[in-house]
Amino acid sequence: MDFFNLEKLLKTTAINKNRNMNILLVNPLTHSLYGAEYEDVPTISRKIALKLIEFPRPIALFLLVALTPDEHNIRIVEGKPDDIDYDVDVDLVGISFTTRYAPLAYQIADRFMERGVKVVLGGWHPSALPEEAIQHADSVVVGEAEYIWPKLLEDAKNNKLKRFYIQDKPVDVMDIPSLTSIFNDIDVPIGIQATRGCPHGCEYCAITHMIYRNIFRARPVEIVVDEIEKLPQETFIFFDNSLTISPRYTKRLFKEIVDRGINKKFTCFGNINILGRDEELLFLSNEAGCVAWLVGFESVSQESLDSVKKKTNVVKNYKSAVAKIHDYNLFIVGNFVFGFDGDGLDIFQETVDMIKTCEIDVPDIMILTPLPGTPLFRRLDAENRILTYDWSKYNFENVVFQPKNMTPEELLINSRLAFKEVYSTSNIIYRVAKAFRFSMYKTIDVAIRNFYLSKKRYQKT
Numbered sequence: 001m002d003f004f005n006l007e008k009l010l011k012t013t014a015i016n017k018n019r020n021m022n023i024l025l026v027n028p029l030t031h032s033l034y035g036a037e038y039e040d041v042p043t044i045s046r047k048i049a050l051k052l053i054e055f056p057r058p059i060a061l062f063l064l065v066a067l068t069p070d071e072h073n074i075r076i077v078e079g080k081p082d083d084i085d086y087d088v089d090v091d092l093v094g095i096s097f098t099t100r101y102a103p104l105a106y107q108i109a110d111r112f113m114e115r116g117v118k119v120v121l122g123g124w125h126p127s128a129l130p131e132e133a134i135q136h137a138d139s140v141v142v143g144e145a146e147y148i149w150p151k152l153l154e155d156a157k158n159n160k161l162k163r164f165y166i167q168d169k170p171v172d173v174m175d176i177p178s179l180t181s182i183f184n185d186i187d188v189p190i191g192i193q194a195t196r197g198c199p200h201g202c203e204y205c206a207i208t209h210m211i212y213r214n215i216f217r218a219r220p221v222e223i224v225v226d227e228i229e230k231l232p233q234e235t236f237i238f239f240d241n242s243l244t245i246s247p248r249y250t251k252r253l254f255k256e257i258v259d260r261g262i263n264k265k266f267t268c269f270g271n272i273n274i275l276g277r278d279e280e281l282l283f284l285s286n287e288a289g290c291v292a293w294l295v296g297f298e299s300v301s302q303e304s305l306d307s308v309k310k311k312t313n314v315v316k317n318y319k320s321a322v323a324k325i326h327d328y329n330l331f332i333v334g335n336f337v338f339g340f341d342g343d344g345l346d347i348f349q350e351t352v353d354m355i356k357t358c359e360i361d362v363p364d365i366m367i368l369t370p371l372p373g374t375p376l377f378r379r380l381d382a383e384n385r386i387l388t389y390d391w392s393k394y395n396f397e398n399v400v401f402q403p404k405n406m407t408p409e410e411l412l413i414n415s416r417l418a419f420k421e422v423y424s425t426s427n428i429i430y431r432v433a434k435a436f437r438f439s440m441y442k443t444i445d446v447a448i449r450n451f452y453l454s455k456k457r458y459q460k461t
């Protein structure tokens with residue numbers, strides 16, 4: 001049976017609780033590993049990849065399962081609108097989604113609403129545009145849900161759902177539920193969240209501009225490491241916005257993993273400049289099982305970074321910082337974005353050159369996408385530079401706004417060309433060959449990530 005078959009996921013994510021309400025949580029998606037379309041990725045490759053690298057589902061849905069009182073029956077499904085069984089016996093449907101999935105989520109929500117099922121929407125997109133989302137739902141949860149969800153379920157049971165639910169304070173880290181209680185009931189990969197929030201306020205970032213998400217909070221190290229210890233997977237990802245916001249905390253976290261003798265492999269997000277100057281952090285991350293840091297370089301133009309208030313990146317330090325990370329036997333998944341107001345037509349080749357010079361192991365190239373709820377979206381909207389409100393196009397592969405120093409076509413075509421050059425067969429082979437200096441495991445990991453990313457973007461051009 002295909003891994004992504006919905007029936008299997010229905011079974012594997014079913015949590016047996018004594019029935020009161022039947023609750024169905026939906027993860028709407030069209031994409032599988034690293035965004036490649038299901039049908040574009042051979043089943044055998046998917047199965048191998050799933051054994052080797054993390055492929056976690058959004059943690060929000062698992063948190064809702066953990067927050068749901070035992071009296072209810074709750075399960076998770078995922079897929080396109082036509083994959084969903086709308087005749088399933090269900091009292092309440094919850095859908096969490098980001099902007100690119102909004103059209104899918106609304107289709108699913110509408111079809112359940114037509115059947116008289118109560119629908120609740122939450123996640124990044126509904127939190128940014130609650131008035132839009134409520135047109136497809138009974139209720140919209142804005143922001144974090146820890147203090148709201150049990151109350152919302154009580155209201156749903158009593159047919160007293162409110163239109164909007166918003167917490168009046170940020171979640172205390174002690175109130176973020178542990179996921180260990182549901183680990184035995186699922187066999188899809190799951191990520192770990194040690195911290196929440198980022199205070200840096202980059203103009204384009206949806207995370208830092210969601211309510212309370214500009215407040216950095218770190219969960220107690222012991223609780224996080226308990227979760228890691230009990231996690232059924234051997235590989236996982238830290239779903240934190242950045243594990244370099246508090247290097248002191250992260251070092252304690254990594255030390256605890258080492259002290260307990262946990263032998264799992266993981267990846268995590270971090271800032272290039274912090275990593276480049278904190279060798280103790282790099283050493284401990286390697287000791288704890290980190291295989292790669294996921295780094296948002298965003299741009300090789302300091303002017304472009306400054307234009308979006310990305311104050312944490314210093315371009316002139318990129319090369320030495322990457323070399324330092326490599327010195328500690330860690331590879332880098334590096335993210336680059338085209339389309340900032342500081343970008344001219346020379347940015348494309350400069351970025352390709354930087355990726356090669358720095359020897360970024362798994363480079364990704366995206367097109368700037370102004371997500372609703374961000375200052376970038378509001379600014380471009382106010383300047384009449386938003387070209388489409390078709391949210392399905394907000395997938396970082398289309399141009400949805402008028403760039404400042406080039407035409408939308410120039411931005412799109414040059415991004416595709418840069419990606420093609422970076423992902424030419426010879427460049428992929430070079431990166432994989434270089435990865436042999438790390439270990440066989442990491443070489444395979446680099447190869448798989450390169451393979452899937454090469455299939456992910458602009459593949460229809």
Ligand code: SF4
Nearest residue numbers: 198200201202205208
């Ligand atoms: S540093 Fe990263 S997570 Fe923090 S605001 Fe900037 S882009 Fe968002």
